[in-house]
Amino acid sequence: MHIFTYGSLMFAEIWQHVVRGDYRSAPATASGYARYALADDTYPGMIASPQAAVEGVLYFDVDAQDVAALDAFEGSEYRREPIAxxxxxxxxxxxxxxxxxxxxxxxxxxxxxxxxQMSRFIGSYCSDKLGG
Known part of the structure; x- marks a missing residue:
């Protein structure tokens, strides 16, 4: 499955902390969505917004094990869904x-x-992935 990323996972340093595979990627845009900063945090949320567009990174052919790792990383405040x-x-x-x-x-x-804020994000959300 292809995965469109628009926040912390756009950055290879974060992506590689979460997934095990090596995937081809390309810049991409999702029309009909807007990306907003979260109050008091380093990462964004994307929601439907008909007149907006979000630039991000598309990863191709991500395997099921890594999709499961991404689901766990994103947590309960995010819902995975297909978009164009x-x-x-x-x-x-x-x-x-x-x-x-x-x-x-x-x-x-x-x-x-x-x-x-890459270093702040890694310290807060990826430190358990470092070194192991």
């Missing part, structure tokens, strides 16, 4: 992504990848 994305080559792909389900936790401010 446009790869930068112009190809349309169906991919699963993680839609945020607790909209009251969204800050209402856009989440900007260039402002992502």
């Amino acid at each position: 994305v446009v790869v930068n080559s112009g190809e349309i792909a169906i991919a699963c992504t993680y839609i945020f389900t607790v909209e009251q936790r969204l800050s209402g401010l856009p989440w900007e990848p260039q402002s992502f």
Whole structure:
């Protein structure tokens, strides 16, 4: 299954903490969705928003074991569901992504990848994956 990522998992350092496989990836865009910063946290949530679009990374042919690891990583506040994305080559792909389900936790401010606090996120959410 293809997986569209739009937050922390867009970054290879985080992706590789979660999955075991080596997957081809490409930039892609999900139209009809918006990405917001969470109040008091480092990662975003994506929700349906008809006039918006979210740029992210599409990982191709992710195996079932790694999809299960991604489900566990995302936790109960996200729901995996299929969406259409446009790869930068112009190809349309169906991919699963993680839609945020607790909209009251969204800050209402856009989440900007260039402002992502990688070291804070790794220390908070990936430290158990380091070294083992």
